[in-house]
Amino acid sequence: MGLKDLHSGCHCFANRMRKCWGKEKCPGTIGPLSQKGKAGRIRICKVTGDRRLCARMASMGVYPGIEAEVICPKNGSQCILKIEGGTISLDNSVSDNILVTAL
Amino acid sequence: MTRQVIMALAGNPNAGKTTLFNQLTGARQHVGNYPGITVDHKEGLLEHQGTRITITDLPGTYSMTAYSAEELVARDYLISNRPEVVINIVDASNLERNLYLTCQFLELGVPLVIALNMVDVARDRGIEIKADKLADLLGVPVVPIIARSGFGKDKLIDEALAVAARKQSWQPRDISYGDDLDAAIAALVPKIEATHFVDGLYPPRYIALKYLENDEQILAKGKDTDPATAAELEAIVNSVCEHTTKTLDVYPEAIIADHRYGFIKSIIRQGVVTHKFDTDRLYTSDRIDQVLTNRLIGPVIMLAILFGVYQFTFSWSELPVALLEDFFGWLSAATETILPDGRLKSLVISGIIGGVGGVLGFVPLIMFMFFAIAILEDSGYLARVAYMMDRVFRIFGLHGSSVMPFIVSGGIAGGCAVPGVMATRTLRSPKERMATLLTVPFMNCGAKMPVLALLIGAFFSDNKAQYMFLFTMLAWIVALLAARLLRSTVLRGAPTPFVMELPPYRFPTMRGLLIHTWERTWQYIKKAGTVILGISILLWAMMTFPQLPAERLAGYEAMRQNIASGYDETIVAEQAQERTVLSAAATDLAGQLQEINKREAEEALRHSLAGRIGIAVETVSHLAGFDWRTNIALIGGFAAKEVIISTLGTAYSMGEVNTDQTESLGERLKKDSNWNRVVAVAALVFIMFYAPCFVTVICIAREASWRWALFSIGFNTVFAFILAVLVFQIGSFFHLG
Structure with a gap:
């Protein structure tokens, strides 16, 4: 790997880190929830997309820094999240916009 | 005081x-x-x-x-x-x-x-x-x-x-939202206070927050009441918005949410909440979800559960339905003997018992269906159905939240389109809502169910539950295709995301189940006793008046006397006594007289207002195999779908003066030359999809507009008729009847 590649890789990583609201809480690899293939504990790093949706998600308890449990392995697009005492189901247009890291 | x-x-x-x-x-x-x-x-x-x-x-x-x-x-x-x-x-x-x-x-x-x-x-x-x-x-x-x-x-x-x-006045509490937003709020509040913005209905700081949160209703109200101040406020908000997106890559509402949760955490971490242990119950509910909402197994289980609902409903309700049918048959026969011949007798037997009895006879079926739906709803499974169906609904331009209106309307047969139409309020996108609102009446509501049960029972009696399930699936498929059609033509637009909280699985309580079942069943019974009774009587009147002219009545009387004159007086007397065992000659005479009576009744019905309308429509409806009697029932169905059964009952029981035969409507239809399996399917298809009932139309007008309500009448009727014609013509071509 050349220096250029390394630089672009770092740059990409830095960008991803920058995008992460509450980034200090997300040390691992960050990716959209929709691409998370396994069940297990995650931490929400950032909620992107439509403003109304972000606000609605926050009111339902999905906001950066919160930990959640994914209960839908191999479901790809659709997803069920267990957050605190509630269970929230999401479609892929929403889970695409939730950036998470595995715990 | x-x-x-x-x-x-x-x-x-x-x-x-x-x-x-x-x-x-x-x-x-x-x-x-x-x-x-x-x-x-x-x-x-x-x-x-x-x-x-x-x-x-x-x-x-x-x-x-x-x-x-x-x-x-x-x-x-x-x-x-x-x-x-x-x-x-x-x-x-x-x-x-x-x-x-x-x-x-x-x-x-x-x-x-x-x-x-x-x-x-x-x-x-x-x-x-x-x-x-x-x-x-x-x-x-x-x-x-x-x-x-x-x-x-x-x-x-x-x-x-x-x-x-x-009696304290409202005392708004201040929460800090960080330096950037607090500064913006400090700039916004004096302007709001100075102009008594939005009529002073909300606390000034609250309005400032809503402006920062981009609350569409408050923004619109602001623009309407005071455009100048609104523009000033928006300028401040835009500048802070630009700042937060540049520095933190978030909109103000995300910062507000974060600080609110910060405020909450600061409270509950002061020893308000203590976690002793994690219990297994949570995991049980999650494990159930892992299976029931699995991408592959989930839909299979869902179909199996829905099919189980049909099996349960039809097998368990068979006996009580038959008993009630017998009861109304007996009641008709009893009334026949008590009341003297005449219009009152005809009204009571054909109009009231035939009409209301036809609807009430299905109460056990409806009750079992509601009970099954109550189990699904109270256990929390119905919410999972919405979640799983979202994937399918998206293909057809609908939303996962459309599932509940569909189910309420009769997605699992036995609902009602009126609450279904009202349940569409939970949909946020106006276009998805409109598409849902216009297609929910395609579902098999509680009023259509007796028609389905009757025709399926009469023509496909061997596999009732399977056919019922099939027709429910057909309702879904047609509704979804119609939604796709609407969404790609008159209601084009982007889909909205699906986010829904799933309630925990709970063991339904028997009390809750019984209350839910009873409240829905009681609505059905109440409707039968009020609206349906009224419409039944009105339709009976339309089917009775105007009566045959006196010369035609005299003509039939002359024909009867003419036939009787060919027999010996003792034979005529024997026939008149209505004995159960008659001599061969008396049986022959009774047969001939009954034939005349039947012809007279048919002519009277043809002569009536309803008959005339039915005959006029027959020129078109024969393409779908519907005769004029069926037309009368279908026209009655515009008022309420329950009336279809009662009107068919009335149309096919009128003139049957000899009520020794207490045979059910299904049996009568089966024997009628105008009916066969193909006609039954064509009629079912038409009844399932044609114009929503009057109450639903009013409800659509209230929820959307009269334009859409009229659209639903026209679109659904034409659409249903084309389908019925296709079914009848193709079925007849292959001699499937």
């Missing part, structure tokens, strides 16, 4: 508002284990220690920003009705998320009492909450309650009355 107090119940969906409302007021409002059951607010009365309390159950909301219809309803109610106290129901097992809404009530300044509900569930999950400490830190009374059992309700009302008695 009795003191009067106005209270409101507010909180997150599924926090137990309606359960508490029922506990307090003794009402039996529908409580479902499904979010968004209460779309509108409901009022109830309560007497407590000499105080008369009007209590309003608001729809469940997660926030006080105009993101959904429920939030708008709740906020508008609080602002315009100004209740003296708001009881905020908080789910103790999900405290942090529930307090997010509480924060917004505090910011709005409403006089508040917190009802900490489901403390028992929280305890089972190892969560201990110190209510006193929470009350101290929030500065509002907190009362632990268990809405289901009624525990703590008296104390709650005492506290609420104490708050109301103080």
